[in-house]
Amino acid sequence: MHHSTALPISISAVTKAYGAVHALKGVSLDIQAGEFMTLLGPSGSGKTTLLMAIAGFTRPDSGSIRFGDQEAILSPPHKRGVGMVFQNYALFPHMNVARNVAYPLKLRKVAKAEVDAMVAEALETVQLAGYGDRAISQLSGGQKQRVALARAIVFKPRILLMDEPLSALDKKLREHMQIELRHLHEKLGMTTVYVTHDQREALTMADRIAVINHGSLQQVDTPRKIYESPANRFVADFIGESSILPVVRDGNTIRFDGNALKTVTAPPDGPLALMIRPERLAFVTDASRDEVNTFAGNVLELVYQGDSALCYIELSNGTTVALRANTHAGGPLDSIVEGASVTLGLHVADTVLIPAGRDA
Ligand SMILES: Nc1ncnc2c1ncn2[C@@H]1O[C@H](COP(=O)(O)OP(=O)(O)OP(=O)(O)O)[C@@H](O)[C@H]1O
Ligand SMILES: [Mg+2]
Numbered sequence: 001m002h003h004s005t006a007l008p009i010s011i012s013a014v015t016k017a018y019g020a021v022h023a024l025k026g027v028s029l030d031i032q033a034g035e036f037m038t039l040l041g042p043s044g045s046g047k048t049t050l051l052m053a054i055a056g057f058t059r060p061d062s063g064s065i066r067f068g069d070q071e072a073i074l075s076p077p078h079k080r081g082v083g084m085v086f087q088n089y090a091l092f093p094h095m096n097v098a099r100n101v102a103y104p105l106k107l108r109k110v111a112k113a114e115v116d117a118m119v120a121e122a123l124e125t126v127q128l129a130g131y132g133d134r135a136i137s138q139l140s141g142g143q144k145q146r147v148a149l150a151r152a153i154v155f156k157p158r159i160l161l162m163d164e165p166l167s168a169l170d171k172k173l174r175e176h177m178q179i180e181l182r183h184l185h186e187k188l189g190m191t192t193v194y195v196t197h198d199q200r201e202a203l204t205m206a207d208r209i210a211v212i213n214h215g216s217l218q219q220v221d222t223p224r225k226i227y228e229s230p231a232n233r234f235v236a237d238f239i240g241e242s243s244i245l246p247v248v249r250d251g252n253t254i255r256f257d258g259n260a261l262k263t264v265t266a267p268p269d270g271p272l273a274l275m276i277r278p279e280r281l282a283f284v285t286d287a288s289r290d291e292v293n294t295f296a297g298n299v300l301e302l303v304y305q306g307d308s309a310l311c312y313i314e315l316s317n318g319t320t321v322a323l324r325a326n327t328h329a330g331g332p333l334d335s336i337v338e339g340a341s342v343t344l345g346l347h348v349a350d351t352v353l354i355p356a357g358r359d360a
Pocket of ligand 1 (some may be wrong): 041
């Protein structure tokens with residue numbers, strides 16, 4: 001399938017209220033041409049509202065949405081050149097697969113002779129060649145999802161919007177489709193905005209992730225930056241597992257339980273907290289290495305999870321921290337038991353200080 005030129009999207013100070021509910025509180029976001037941007041946030045955070053505003057199904061109260069150098073905010077959905085996969089597919093149950101996929105072409109008054117070829121091409125792209133005559137009710141969840149996708153891409157949109165397209169699928173199929181969608185994006189090259197509330201899905205698929213909470217963007221960054229340098233406590237909590245511990249600023253020194261913490265970057269201004277990812281923490285025997293911060297504690301609980309084990313350790317100041325341990329033979333689980341006194345090591349590069357505030 002050949003692709004038309006991708007377009008950048010520039011969202012500026014967009015607001016939307018439903019009565020007293022402020023669904024979007026001044027969202028600004030620049031998405032590059034051909035970029036795969038994931039919009040990640042909890043239920044009710046405003047993801048669908050923002051996607052519907054980009055597609056043209058929702059009119060913002062204020063702000064601007066530009067595709068390239070063109071203001072889109074006043075143009076109707078079918079004039080925006082945007083393909084959309086809705087939360088829950090929204091297929092027409094009384095039409096067969098081919099007629100569902102052909103629908104956007106009819107809306108755009110494409111000639112019949114062309115329609116058949118374009119539908120066949122779209123179905124082939126999503127690996128449903130030959131399924132045109134099937135009724136929607138005769139499809140599995142994953143096949144319905146692919147029909148919705150074929151309908152979104154059949155007219156070769158310059159922008160593709162997807163709202164939690166995989167949420168109805170089981171874990172195996174979802175993970176398979178994540179990779180398939182990523183490959184499809186690489187092949188077609190469309191600017192893509194992908195909504196999910198699943199943090200692992202966002203980390204897997206996105207070029208950049210925009211984290212949203214209560215209608216406000218919290219951070220826009222690469223998956224690695226979002227995971228390793230969260231902008232605030234909300235982002236640190238929402239993406240991945242973390243222990244967030246209190247620290248005290250003492251001039252230029254940051255102290256945890258009285259001890260100076262070694263870090264590689266200067267901490268942000270204002271009240272701080274220490275964020276520890278469980279897999280970055282390790283049991284150590286030698287507590288004197290320069291490149292690690294060490295903590296003494298007691299093992300409270302061990303939770304065996306097959307590929308790894310989660311260990312909860314109470315530190316000397318009474319706070320609890322989680323450590324993810326390897327389960328391989330000869331690893332820490334051979335010697336660590338509940339109640340043991342242990343020393344934990346955290347590499348200075350993994351010692352991340354974040355603003356203590358909950359939200360942006
Ligand atoms: N048509 C509407 N009328 C009134 N309130 C609405 C309407 N649509 C959305 N809202 C409210 O706006 C807020 C944002 O909703 P939105 O659907 O954008 O959330 P979401 O992030 O997509 O959530 P989910 O993950 O559950 O799909 C919510 O508080 C929701 O109840
Ligand atoms: Mg939604």
